[in-house]
Amino acid sequence: MEFHIGQHWIVNLFGLNVHMDTLITLWITMAIIIFFALLAVGNIKLIPSKLQAVFENIVTIFLSLTKDMGSEGKKHTPILIALFLFIITGNLIGQLPWKLLNFFPFIKATEGEFASPTNDINVTAALAIIVLIYYIVSGVRLKGIGYFKHYFQPVWFMTPFNMLEDVVRPLTLALRLFANILAGEILIMVLGGLIASLISPEAISVFCQNTLGGILPSSWVYNITLFLGSLLPLPIMFFEIFVAFIQALVFTLLTSAYISGAVAKH
Amino acid sequence: MDLSVLKFIAMGLAIGFGVVGPGIGLGLATKAIIESIARQPEVEGQISKYFYIGAGLIEACAIYALLVVILIGFVLK
Numbered sequence: 001m002e003f004h005i006g007q008h009w010i011v012n013l014f015g016l017n018v019h020m021d022t023l024i025t026l027w028i029t030m031a032i033i034i035f036f037a038l039l040a041v042g043n044i045k046l047i048p049s050k051l052q053a054v055f056e057n058i059v060t061i062f063l064s065l066t067k068d069m070g071s072e073g074k075k076h077t078p079i080l081i082a083l084f085l086f087i088i089t090g091n092l093i094g095q096l097p098w099k100l101l102n103f104f105p106f107i108k109a110t111e112g113e114f115a116s117p118t119n120d121i122n123v124t125a126a127l128a129i130i131v132l133i134y135y136i137v138s139g140v141r142l143k144g145i146g147y148f149k150h151y152f153q154p155v156w157f158m159t160p161f162n163m164l165e166d167v168v169r170p171l172t173l174a175l176r177l178f179a180n181i182l183a184g185e186i187l188i189m190v191l192g193g194l195i196a197s198l199i200s201p202e203a204i205s206v207f208c209q210n211t212l213g214g215i216l217p218s219s220w221v222y223n224i225t226l227f228l229g230s231l232l233p234l235p236i237m238f239f240e241i242f243v244a245f246i247q248a249l250v251f252t253l254l255t256s257a258y259i260s261g262a263v264a265k266h
Numbered sequence: 267m268d269l270s271v272l273k274f275i276a277m278g279l280a281i282g283f284g285v286v287g288p289g290i291g292l293g294l295a296t297k298a299i300i301e302s303i304a305r306q307p308e309v310e311g312q313i314s315k316y317f318y319i320g321a322g323l324i325e326a327c328a329i330y331a332l333l334v335v336i337l338i339g340f341v342l343k
Contacts, residue, residue: 176326246322
C-alpha cells in the first residue's frame with residue numbers, strides 16, 4: 001500500500017510553485033461561500049426566507065461572542081464569521097468524493113490528492129498569521145503604543161515569555177487545524193485500503209476451496225469482501241464531519257479570545 | 267541497527283507516549299461532565315458545548331504526537 005502524505009500537485013505559475021490541488025479547492029470553497037451569501041442577502045425581507053434565517057442565526061451567534069470585547073466589539077464580528085464559514089466549508093468539502101477525479105488523465109492525482117484546502121499547512125498558517133496581525137492591529141488601534149506595555153506587564157523579566165506567546169499562538173492555531181484534518185484524511189485512507197491490502201484473489205480461492213468447500217465462487221467472495229472492506233471508513237467519515245465543525249469552532253473561539261485579550265482594558 | 271528499523275521504533279514510541287497525556291485529560295474531562303450532569307441534569311445543554319470545545323483542544327495534543335510521527339516517518343530523511 002502506498003501513502004501520499006503531504007504531497008501536492010505542484011504547478012509553476014509566474015515563477016511561483018503553487019499547490020494546484022489546494023488552490024482549486026480553495027477557490028471552490030470561496031465560490032460556495034460567496035454564492036450562498038449572495039443568495040441569502042440578495043433579497044432581504046423582514047420575514048426571512050430559510051437561507052436568510054440561517055445566516056441571521058450565524059450573525060447573532062457571533063455577535064454574542066463579541067459581547068465581552070467592549071463597546072467597539074461589534075466591529076470584530078466580520079472576521080470571526082469569515083474565518084468560521086471558510087474553515088467549516090473547507091473542512092467539509094474534503095469529504096466530497098474527490099477520488100472520482102482520478103478518472104481524468106490531466107489531473108495528476110498521483111502527485112497529490114484533492115482534499116480539504118485546510119489539510120495544507122500553508123493555508124492554515126496563512127489563516128493563523130491573519131489572526132496574529134488582526135489582534136495586534138486591533139490592540140494598537142485601540143490603545144496606541146500603549147498596547148505594547150502588556151509585554152512588560154507583571155514584571156520586566158517576563159518580557160521574553162510574553163513575546164513567545166505571540167509566536168506560540170499562531171503556531172498552535174495553524175498546527176491544530178492542519179493536523180486534525182490531515183489525521184482524518186490519513187485515517188480514512190488507511191482504513192479504506194486495509195482490507196484490499198490484506199486479501200488477495202489467491203488467498204480467497206484457497207479459503208473457498210478448503211474452508212467453504214467450494215460452495216461459493218471465489219471471485220464472488222472476493223468482490224463481496226472488497227465491498228464490505230470499503231465500508232470500513234464510513235464511521236470515521238461521520239466523525240470527520242463532527243471534527244470539521246468542532247475545529248472551525250475552536251479556531252474561531254480562540255481567535256475571539258485573543259482579540260478580546262488584546263482590546264481588554266487593564 | 268538499521269536506521270529504518272530505528273525509525274519504526276521511534277514512530278511507535280512517539281505515538282505511544284504521546285497519547286498518554288491526552289488520554290488522561292479526556293478521561294478527566296468526561297468524568298467532570300458526567301458528574302456535573304448527574305448532579306444537575308438540566309444544565310446538560312449549556313455545558314456540553316464547552317465539553318466538546320475542550321475535547322477538541324485536548325484531542326489536538328494527541329494529534330501533535332501524530333504529526334511528529336508523520337514527520338519522523340515520511341518527511342524527515
